[in-house]
Amino acid sequence: MKSVLLPLLLLLSTVAQAIELAATARVSIYDALAVAEITALDFGSLSNLNGTCTMDTAGKLSASAGQNCTGNSTPGIFRISGVAGQEVIVSVNSTQAVDGIAFTPVIAGSHTKTLTSGTADIKITGSLSLTEATVGDKNIPYTLTTHYQ
Structure with missing residues (x-):
């Protein structure tokens, strides 16, 4: 009995050891991106016929x-204005047709832009598809989204 009890007591008397390590989390905070419309997108005048x-x-x-x-x-x-030398990713979409007019926006060139000297210009074009559109001036919403890469 002593031979079984002694190893068991030795096993139970082993001290548990905890280790703590202090660490840090690193982060770089950039200036937020700013976007300004320089020139409004304008398709001019279209006839009131179905088509694109x-x-x-x-x-x-x-x-x-x-x-x-x-x-x-x-x-x-x-x-787009932000941190010089940083890259931004740009996307554009339109989800809402207005009075029979659907807009499909397109970014001219690459969707990734480098902020040379802290800025980059984005050109937006696209297509308008008319289906039983009503006559009159229209403002069709679209959204430009940017974020650092």
């Missing part, structure tokens, strides 16, 4: 059969 009008990066419009894109058109220009 597409703007290229120079602002030139082209129409699908039946549609008539006329007038002066201008791509939208946005300026």
Whole structure:
């Protein structure tokens, strides 16, 4: 009995050891990004016919059969400001059709921009698809989203 009890007592008398280690969490805080609209996106005038009008990066419009894109058109220009040398990722979308007009926005060029000297300009073009659109001036919402990479 003593031979079984002695190892058991030795096992129970072993001291548990806890180790603590102090550590730190590192973080770099950047200035928040700022976005300003420099030039409003403008498709000019369209005929009230079903079809699509597409703007290229120079602002030139082209129409699908039946549609008539006329007038002066201008791509939208946005300026992103933040930490010089950092890269930002840009996305754009439109989810709401207005009075029979659906807008599909497009970012001209890369969706990743470097903030050279702390800024980068983004050009937005896209296409308007008309389906039984009503006559009149329209403002179609879209959203530009930016964040540091």
